Amino acid sequence: MLGLMQKWPLTCDRIIDHAARQFGNREIVSRSVEGPIVRTTYGQVAERARKVARKLTDEGLERGARIGTLAWNTARHLEVWYGAMGMGGVYHTLNPRLFPDQIAWIVNHAEDSALFVDLTFMPIVEKIASELKTVKTIVVLTDKDHMPESSLDLICYEEWIADAEDGFQWVELDEDEAAGMCYTSGTTGNPKGVLYSHRSNVLHAMIAALPDAMSLSANSVVLPVVPMFHANAWGIGQSGPMTGSKLVMPGAKMDGESIYELLDTEKVTFSAAVPTVWLMLLQYLADTGKKLPYLEKVVIGGSACPPSMIEKFRDLYDVDVIHAWGMTEMSPLGTLGPLKPQFADLPDEQKLEKKSKQGFTPFGIEMKITDDDDNEQPWDGKTFGRLKVRGPAVAKGYYGGAGADQFDDQGWFDTGDVAHIDSDGYMQITDRSKDVIKSGGEWISTIDLENLAVAHPDVAEAAVIGVSHPKWDERPLLVIVPKQGKEIEKDDVLSFMEGKIAKWWMPNDVVFVDEIPHTATGKIQKMTLRDQFSEYSFPDAGND
Amino acid sequence: MLGLMQKWPLTCDRIIDHAARQFGNREIVSRSVEGPIVRTTYGQVAERARKVARKLTDEGLERGARIGTLAWNTARHLEVWYGAMGMGGVYHTLNPRLFPDQIAWIVNHAEDSALFVDLTFMPIVEKIASELKTVKTIVVLTDKDHMPESSLDLICYEEWIADAEDGFQWVELDEDEAAGMCYTSGTTGNPKGVLYSHRSNVLHAMIAALPDAMSLSANSVVLPVVPMFHANAWGIGQSGPMTGSKLVMPGAKMDGESIYELLDTEKVTFSAAVPTVWLMLLQYLADTGKKLPYLEKVVIGGSACPPSMIEKFRDLYDVDVIHAWGMTEMSPLGTLGPLKPQFADLPDEQKLEKKSKQGFTPFGIEMKITDDDDNEQPWDGKTFGRLKVRGPAVAKGYYGGAGADQFDDQGWFDTGDVAHIDSDGYMQITDRSKDVIKSGGEWISTIDLENLAVAHPDVAEAAVIGVSHPKWDERPLLVIVPKQGKEIEKDDVLSFMEGKIAKWWMPNDVVFVDEIPHTATGKIQKMTLRDQFSEYSFPDAGND
Ligand SMILES: Nc1ncnc2c1ncn2[C@@H]1O[C@H](COP(=O)(O)OP(=O)(O)OP(=O)(O)O)[C@@H](O)[C@H]1O
Ligand SMILES: Nc1ncnc2c1ncn2[C@@H]1O[C@H](COP(=O)(O)OP(=O)(O)OP(=O)(O)O)[C@@H](O)[C@H]1O
Numbered sequence A, B: 001m002l003g004l005m006q007k008w009p010l011t012c013d014r015i016i017d018h019a020a021r022q023f024g025n026r027e028i029v030s031r032s033v034e035g036p037i038v039r040t041t042y043g044q045v046a047e048r049a050r051k052v053a054r055k056l057t058d059e060g061l062e063r064g065a066r067i068g069t070l071a072w073n074t075a076r077h078l079e080v081w082y083g084a085m086g087m088g089g090v091y092h093t094l095n096p097r098l099f100p101d102q103i104a105w106i107v108n109h110a111e112d113s114a115l116f117v118d119l120t121f122m123p124i125v126e127k128i129a130s131e132l133k134t135v136k137t138i139v140v141l142t143d144k145d146h147m148p149e150s151s152l153d154l155i156c157y158e159e160w161i162a163d164a165e166d167g168f169q170w171v172e173l174d175e176d177e178a179a180g181m182c183y184t185s186g187t188t189g190n191p192k193g194v195l196y197s198h199r200s201n202v203l204h205a206m207i208a209a210l211p212d213a214m215s216l217s218a219n220s221v222v223l224p225v226v227p228m229f230h231a232n233a234w235g236i237g238q239s240g241p242m243t244g245s246k247l248v249m250p251g252a253k254m255d256g257e258s259i260y261e262l263l264d265t266e267k268v269t270f271s272a273a274v275p276t277v278w279l280m281l282l283q284y285l286a287d288t289g290k291k292l293p294y295l296e297k298v299v300i301g302g303s304a305c306p307p308s309m310i311e312k313f314r315d316l317y318d319v320d321v322i323h324a325w326g327m328t329e330m331s332p333l334g335t336l337g338p339l340k341p342q343f344a345d346l347p348d349e350q351k352l353e354k355k356s357k358q359g360f361t362p363f364g365i366e367m368k369i370t371d372d373d374d375n376e377q378p379w380d381g382k383t384f385g386r387l388k389v390r391g392p393a394v395a396k397g398y399y400g401g402a403g404a405d406q407f408d409d410q411g412w413f414d415t416g417d418v419a420h421i422d423s424d425g426y427m428q429i430t431d432r433s434k435d436v437i438k439s440g441g442e443w444i445s446t447i448d449l450e451n452l453a454v455a456h457p458d459v460a461e462a463a464v465i466g467v468s469h470p471k472w473d474e475r476p477l478l479v480i481v482p483k484q485g486k487e488i489e490k491d492d493v494l495s496f497m498e499g500k501i502a503k504w505w506m507p508n509d510v511v512f513v514d515e516i517p518h519t520a521t522g523k524i525q526k527m528t529l530r531d532q533f534s535e536y537s538f539p540d541a542g543n544d
């Protein structure tokens, strides 16, 4: 028997309409690419998004068209998202930190029809324009006065929408139609395209807004430092307007001083970013002695948040850090780590231990860990396994069919991460499956070794990779970047680590380098590192 | 182009599974019908719900079967809900405060296959058993020791599930299948059946848990005074387990002292109920001088919450009242009235004015007001019209096809309420369309008149009805119940009201009665009142 409830598709146009109707005067403050702080409202963004939709339709774009963006977090970028979705198109955020060749490859792979570009990224477009096979329209996100000289046929965003008629009617869409697209950041190989649906965007936004996630309300003031081109700005582009939160968009400037300035002048209550951004901010605060009187909570994820960061925010600035884990394939939120009530009376140290894990799943995400034969592993806080997930905002495949082996017939997506889960439901990432070291059939967590190594006072950065070994198959090699001006001895590092981990986890060797390779989202590129050390062999390799 | 996201149906079994997995030890505390306080957990409720599902299947119930409940808010009632839904059935909450004949009519109309009954309501079942045409199984929600004597063939709940095998696999359901059922409370006519789907229940629960609604998290302690038989306990039965909130279930006792005791001993942070419940509590607090140190927020709705109640909670107990409007047809939440940020700096009096309105829609609900010809009316805070709504948790029809004229082809549901909406998006109910008075073609709000009359110190309750008038079609008659031991003069009341409302709104007459008729949910039964005064004619009716 079917229920007798209304069919009301979960489409994203309803989000921006709701924002315009109920929070029409709520502000969106952007640090513009041109320089000044610019203020607009949900009402205006919604109106201008309709103009974008009208113009895209006029340009001949059709339902399902992919619309690339090379843009910072600004109100204009948001207008393009809702305009693209509202005319039945698919916003496709491109990561400008990738190499131009990679960007060109992705644009061609996605078959983008149009590109919306911030001034900052025009050099990229100039460079790749001739390689782009499907792009017919390039719109520069600026006004007439700031239009760059170019031999390309460029459209000026402000002029373009200025003459568009008001009142475009959103295309009526099914909730399963595509709304957005984002390629993974390519840490483990080529970026793969994830195709979000309207439904997944709406459900993810609701989950993201819940009290144990970002806790967004009409009174929130939200600064998404995490870029819109990095996994949907973790959903804030949807959950902000859904709840009427004021948005503070950092544009191109993410250094400590610039972020602090926005936090302070706009009285930001909530923010989200990767650890490196917070490192810069904390350094700025330490240098200047400034405080964070308005900020209540930050979500930190994208890579592991060091416990010391959680501690500093808590002790020095009274800010609650929620450590989160997510993936482009998950829209991206997967787990979040607020303290469950059973820990309310623990001493601070033990609270910190819990909060340093990547957290538990909200409703809408299922997770399990399995061994290599797909046997589910217990939630005992020590057994690790491949982390697999299911949910309405989790990908069921990649655009074009890549990576099909990551999806099984029970709907589980193999995240490529390795983790353990404790009996309280808190998950902790110990590795990427491609990075995990298998020594004599047993797994060694490279993240644990790295965390330990960077705790050494003279170590700036550390990476551990597996190198083949005649007896044990693989053994850990520790690669270290010393802090500037510091000299470290191999034995000094090893004796620092000794006793803090199982003996058989100890790296077989330590090497020192000037730099460790990183991806466009700041993650360590272990593939490249392994290539770099492909000729390396352990001192004990011949005679063990 | 379709998105590439997982199909993960929004079904309610996933809610209880999530609760069991992530919040397995979180408590559900019930004041049992047998007397003592009983403690259980989400883990146990989920396990026992599987037993209920297994036993219902064993009894021969099939997918889509309606399963009636005549029960208070307790953990057992929750087990029955999830057990019923999990085997593909439909929980059907019956309002025990209706007349037994009405209950029998509803059970037969819904064609319930089974009934789960609290001891309290056995007399009702005894009375109507012979009239029930479809009920084959009657389960008494108690243990062996408390089983009543009866000539009926009764099953003891605890014995029944004791021998059920563990590990029942939830039936795989489509999200549009029916999950629950509830008849409207019958204020304006016969109760009509609303049939919730799994999808509407899940989406409503997510909306209800958001910060600007109930703000539910794993650290919340929630006391749903609002009965599970009154529009889904406003969704708490789903949003509680979804977020891991501790539930405190009041069972049969809703007097001030009993509610206070639970609020205090269980450290309740959030509660929800109709105004009359809070009247009793506030009276108890005033009498005893007790305080509410743990309670942070209450949602009040079901009928208009008097501003003085919001004020008292705020000033005496530091509790934030959220005034809400809802309907059985809306699962039930429609609007909620937290303060938007633009009012943060208003003086208390003006804040109170805003908070006394029924509030604004969360994402997922659209509303409009129209005149009798379906023309949309402006949001100016004074033009009133018929309130119409749309959304994924709004009914598209009644069970059996009643009331089809309330649904139009654009998907709008005519709520039967009359309201205005201000430019900030706050809606205020002024009347039911069946109660509104049309004087010389213009509408007079009976709720406004009643609110004004009860502000008179000697008035206990007031109701206004329209009585036909030769010149104006209809004019207001004010019906008053004086406070015990008080005598009031008609002119005294009228002069109290004068100047506070438009002159042409002034009642043409005042009559005093001992009692005003109420429905099973405590609402004024104006139909009955109008019947009672059908012979009445105004003093000025002949010679105006
Ligand atoms: N809190 C966290 N702690 C540790 N690792 C994290 C955390 N959050 C995210 N990650 C890592 O980031 C990954 C998701 O990153 P993203 O989707 O941006 O692309 P990527 O996995 O780096 O790229 P690709 O899949 O193309 O190799 C996760 O699978 C996980 O390995
Ligand atoms: N906060 C509120 N202020 C004023 N009225 C309210 C409020 N909340 C709910 N109501 C009234 O309650 C109605 C919903 O009640 P419910 O669904 O329990 O059944 P009913 O409308 O009383 O019964 P029936 O539809 O069978 O006549 C709303 O339509 C509205 O008239």
Ligand SMILES: [Mg+2]
Residues within 6 Å of the ligand: A184, A185, A188, A327, A415, A416
């Ligand atoms: Mg990845």
Ligand SMILES: [Mg+2]
Residues within 6 Å of the ligand: B184, B185, B327, B415, B416
């Ligand atoms: Mg009604």
